[in-house]
Amino acid sequence: MLLIDIISGVFIFIGCLFVFGGAVGLVRMPDFYTRLHAASVTDTGGLLFISIGLILQAAFVFDNPMAAIKIALTIVFLFFTAPTASHAVAKAALMANIIPQCQNGKSVVDESLTALYKDKDKDLSSVLMPVDPPEIISNFANAEADNKDKST
Template identity: 50%
Template sequence: MSLSLLIDIASGALLLAGCLLVVSGAVGLLRLPDFYTRTHAGSLTDAAGATLLLLGLLLQADGWQSGVRLVLIMLFLLVTSPTAAHALAQAARRDGERLPAGDDEGRR
């Protein structure tokens, strides 16, 4: 088994896992009951799925310039996705979006 075949298999597995994770996040956005759980599903699968997809693409990158760009995109997504989800949840809470029943009993 050549190294090229092993890299292709690993890349394919990462790309498939990333696609499955992103699709599961889309299903979560459609099926979950309230705003906060939908936000959690979207942000978690966005960051993790995009990371797996970019790692799969990184294994297929031809030159170091493409690899550096992919790593920079990955770092940007890993910083901005959780930050955006947190800001979105904070804005919703400030605007009066209620937490699901039973979640804020122990926080007072």
């Protein structure tokens, strides 16, 4: 029993670090997309470690294997749904013209990227893969070059 308590305690402690760090990041981060990153860490990492600790406790200390199976089901379900919800929130924010910030406070991406999303969203194939990755990268590069031109 003592060994199980120690192992599950370590797992729950790591999970607590993830959860609390994600919550602090959600308050302290400067930008919507960075906050999204902090919240996603909480959803996956924190939930996984805390649930592993709780499964160990339920199976060996409380002697209730049904509860352990249900916690495992919760893990599986949340690992499908939490990234989906995060992606939906991110895409909705991008469609609503919330622009990511870069390090020096200037926005790297200008209106062209969000305009690209909005135009291409009209046919079905582009919803499944909205923009080709090379196009996004070249867009970022163009926007950066424009910013440098403006600053000099």
